[in-house]
Amino acid sequence: MAHLELTQEEPDCADDGVWLQCIECGETLAPFDEVHYTCDACDGLLEVRYADLPTWDDFSGRGVWRYSAALPFAEGVSLPEGDTQLHDVPRLEEEVGVSRLRVKHEGMNPTGSFKDRGMTVGVRTAKELGVGKLACASTGNTSAALAAYGGRGGMETLVLLPQGKVAAGKVAQASLHGARILEVDGNFDTCLDIVQDLAHRGVVYLLNSLNPFRLEGQKTIGLEIMEQFRDEEGEYPDRIILPVGNAGNTAALYKCFRELEASGAITGDDIPALTGVQAAGSAPMVEAIQEGREETRRWESVETKATAIRIGNPVNAPKALPGIRQTGGTAVAVEDDEIMDAQRSLAEEGVGVEPASAASIAGLRKLRRQGVIDDSEQVVCLTTGHLLKDPDAAVEAGRDPEAVPGTTEGVLDYLGE
Numbered sequence: 001m002a003h004l005e006l007t008q009e010e011p012d013c014a015d016d017g018v019w020l021q022c023i024e025c026g027e028t029l030a031p032f033d034e035v036h037y038t039c040d041a042c043d044g045l046l047e048v049r050y051a052d053l054p055t056w057d058d059f060s061g062r063g064v065w066r067y068s069a070a071l072p073f074a075e076g077v078s079l080p081e082g083d084t085q086l087h088d089v090p091r092l093e094e095e096v097g098v099s100r101l102r103v104k105h106e107g108m109n110p111t112g113s114f115k116d117r118g119m120t121v122g123v124r125t126a127k128e129l130g131v132g133k134l135a136c137a138s139t140g141n142t143s144a145a146l147a148a149y150g151g152r153g154g155m156e157t158l159v160l161l162p163q164g165k166v167a168a169g170k171v172a173q174a175s176l177h178g179a180r181i182l183e184v185d186g187n188f189d190t191c192l193d194i195v196q197d198l199a200h201r202g203v204v205y206l207l208n209s210l211n212p213f214r215l216e217g218q219k220t221i222g223l224e225i226m227e228q229f230r231d232e233e234g235e236y237p238d239r240i241i242l243p244v245g246n247a248g249n250t251a252a253l254y255k256c257f258r259e260l261e262a263s264g265a266i267t268g269d270d271i272p273a274l275t276g277v278q279a280a281g282s283a284p285m286v287e288a289i290q291e292g293r294e295e296t297r298r299w300e301s302v303e304t305k306a307t308a309i310r311i312g313n314p315v316n317a318p319k320a321l322p323g324i325r326q327t328g329g330t331a332v333a334v335e336d337d338e339i340m341d342a343q344r345s346l347a348e349e350g351v352g353v354e355p356a357s358a359a360s361i362a363g364l365r366k367l368r369r370q371g372v373i374d375d376s377e378q379v380v381c382l383t384t385g386h387l388l389k390d391p392d393a394a395v396e397a398g399r400d401p402e403a404v405p406g407t408t409e410g411v412l413d414y415l416g417e
């Protein structure tokens with residue numbers, strides 16, 4: 001079915017078989033001599049490229065660093081991360097009506113989101129480059145991960161958050177793990193504009209997903225899903241559905257599949273259809289897919305209770321849109337009440353996720369109703385962050401506590417027993 005291109009030619013600037021390459025003009029750059037976020041020649045997005053691509057036999061150990069043969073380093077600043085559960089959710093599977101439904105719960109990472117996978121590689125890269133001050137713009141989870149991994153690595157961390165739009169658990173983490181927190185009068189996209197300016201002026205090292213090294217860590221989500229699903233189900237999944245904000249994960253999964261195909265570890269037929277889900281109030285990727293555009297249009301005003309994906313200008317769109325198209329996937333927008341319903345359904349099966357994460361299940365439900373996904377498919381939904389990240393949203397989606405008297409008789413009476 002899908003066949004993904006990945007041309008390989010090691011340039012002179014490569015360091016130990018690793019280099020940076022522009023996805024637009026093909027310009028190649030030495031990876032660790034100087035700091036690069038985008039292409040010197042055309043400002044296009046950069047990818048980390050390798051002279052040698054590993055296959056399954058080259059992986060051993062657990063977590064993100066099991067896949068070091070597919071990463072720029074043998075080990076990183078680790079807590080450790082990855083090796084997350086691929087849950088069964090039989091009631092949801094039955095209700096939605098697909099042949100198989102598994103939930104990859106990235107909320108089980110050390111700081112409660114998949115961002116840890118990116119940070120273990122990102123902070124290791126910062127050490128390689130010899131930079132000391134790390135920064136990010138964040139809807140919350142990136143800041144929690146940066147604070148924890150930066151702290152672990154003994155580095156200074158600065159985070160820029162959109163004022164009043166970050167869930168309580170995430171601010172608490174960033175703060176206690178030792179980040180300096182700046183609350184910006186503006187949305188996430190404004191925070192990212194500012195921190196990119198700071199990075200270009202050399203004030204800080206940027207660890208948003210614009211940084212290609214972070215996406216290398218996040219690529220291991222795809223490697224893990226493929227191995228776990230194959231080992232437990234006997235084949236690879238037909239489709240992976242994920243929430244989309246800056247589209248870093250979508251880009252990382254696409255790169256994972258291109259590398260696996262190029263190494264011969266999988267064939268084009270094994271590649272899952274990448275399917276992105278956004279909140280209706282913040283859906284520039286869905287718009288670009290529907291309108292057949294190569295780039296997203298920046299949404300100046302965005303709103304959703306799924307604050308982790310409240311992003312109007314997804315920086316990784318040029319990497320992610322071809323991934324969705326070439327794998328035969330799609331993108332879909334869901335309403336906040338559909339997200340809350342999905343969060344409740346997952347929680348009732350014991351899987352506690354934050355609102356943005358539940359968008360994957362809400363998207364699956366919608367695509368089944370529309371007949372885009374048929375009942376024979378084997379699907380993996382990615383849930384990106386833990387329920388406790390956003391306690392206010394959980395309380396709102398859940399059942400209200402009931403006030404009772406402080407006696408056994410009173411409680412029995414109340415229960416009608």
Ligand SMILES: *Cc1c(COP(=O)(O)O)cnc(C)c1O
Pocket residue numbers: 113115141142209243244245246247248249250308309354356357384385
């Ligand atoms: C960061 C984040 C996302 C968005 O991921 P992208 O890679 O930016 O698309 C989704 N869900 C949660 C919980 C996140 O923290």
Ligand SMILES: [Zn+2]
Pocket residue numbers: 022023024025026027039040041042043044
């Ligand atoms: Zn370029």
